[in-house]
Amino acid sequence: MTTAVTVALLVATGTWLVLRRGFLRVVVGFVLLGHGVNLLVLTAGGTERRGFALPGQQGEGPAADPLPQAFVLTAVVIAFAVTVHLLGLLRQGPVTVQEGPADGPAAEPVEDDARGPA
Numbered sequence: 636m637t638t639a640v641t642v643a644l645l646v647a648t649g650t651w652l653v654l655r656r657g658f659l660r661v662v663v664g665f666v667l668l669g670h671g672v673n674l675l676v677l678t679a680g681g682t683e684r685r686g687f688a689l690p691g692q693q694g695e696g697p698a699a700d701p702l703p704q705a706f707v708l709t710a711v712v713i714a715f716a717v718t719v720h721l722l723g724l725l726r727q728g729p730v731t732v733q734e735g736p737a738d739g740p741a742a743e744p745v746e747d748d749a750r751g752p753a
Contacts, residue, residue, distance in 0.1 A: 638678050645671030662721045669714035673707045680704070 645667050652664030680703025 638674065642671050642675045642678065645674065658721075658725050662718065662725060665721065666714070666718055669710065669717075673710055673714075676707055676710070677703055680706075 649664045649667030649669075649671060652660045652667065655661070655664070680700060
């Protein structure tokens, strides 16, 4: 129950921050969303132990399924790369975009006879 509340809180806060103005808030929102999804994957992977994959193996007892941990490890590396990229964009500064007129194209169309002989 506590894990479900934590996942819901992380995802809700991350979504709220992504939808706010301000690039730093968007970056922090993506980080929180990543943490929430990683916790969800670990929780969905289950904590119960499973038997051995191959029959006839001997050991101390049942082993844990490593697949959810492998998925989360991969997701952590990807989230770190995305976070570093977003922080690099934040450090670069604001980007200004020149907009054309709202009611037409930004450039004038070229007339047919201005191209010269065919």
